[in-house]
Amino acid sequence: MKKLKVMAAAVCALALAACMLAGCSSNNASNDKKDAAATSSDKTTLIVGFDQSYPPYGFVGNDGNFTGFDLDLAAEVASRNGWDIQLEPIDWDAKDTLLNSGAITCIWNGFTMEGRENDYTFSDPYMLNAQVIVVKKGSGIESLADLAGKNVLTQTDSAAYDVLAGDEATKADLKATFASLDTIGEYNTAFMQLESGAVDAVACDLSIAQYQMSAKPDAYVQLPEDLSDEHYAVGVKKGNTELADAITKTLKEMNEDGTVEKLCEKYAEYGLSYTNWILK
Incomplete structure (x- = not known):
């Protein structure tokens, strides 16, 4: 009987150890999964x-x-x-x-x-870029000098605005000849105003000018003199x-x-x- 009790105790001890090992293994696997998930969520x-x-x-x-x-x-x-x-x-x-x-x-x-x-x-x-002036075809505006007394529009906080009126404006003298230099939230509306005659010219990036002239080749023309050369x-x-x-x-x-x-x-x-x- 004593031998049987000792054997039973040994079996129980082995079973308990096996359970503990299984628990540890399960916890480690769970932790590994959490680590993998954390790594995945850190993806740029x-x-x-x-x-x-x-x-x-x-x-x-x-x-x-x-x-x-x-x-x-x-x-x-x-x-x-x-x-x-x-x-x-x-x-x-x-x-x-x-x-x-x-x-x-x-x-x-x-x-x-x-x-x-x-x-x-x-x-x-x-990419190479430039700041340019676009006017309506047939407007009679053919050079930067012809913008004297005209209403010019550009995008808010744009490079074109900085060239004409920013802290380090390189074309401040030109801007001083305008009747006005106003800003607007986006260029599509600016060109709608140009087409309607609400403004006389739009100052913008070369890429924007090229896009608008491609879309409406009979409506707009770019002045031959650039305001500045830049890069994207x-x-x-x-x-x-x-x-x-x-x-x-x-x-x-x-x-x-x-x-x-x-x-x-x-x-x-x-x-x-x-x-x-x-x-x-």
């Missing part, structure tokens, strides 16, 4: 802030979805780096607040870098060189394998040209 998300009324770089397509050259570039960069992507249409006036708060991780939308170098960390510039780059939060460098590196790879040229061809009907691409 590229939140692209853009003006949805800025064709051909970012706009609402005929199907109601966001499209554009810069948005396609961003999607491909995210894919090649294993990042998720989120397209976030923004109020252009609020872009700095959104970027600094982390609501967006980059501004990628025909974004001129000149004059903004102290406010953002930029990728290497990828991707703006990220000041100090985030790791993200800016990763974007630059991937854009170079995309140019080398022909992806960039194909995207330029996709938007050629909007006036976009691969000859303006400068990042090699």
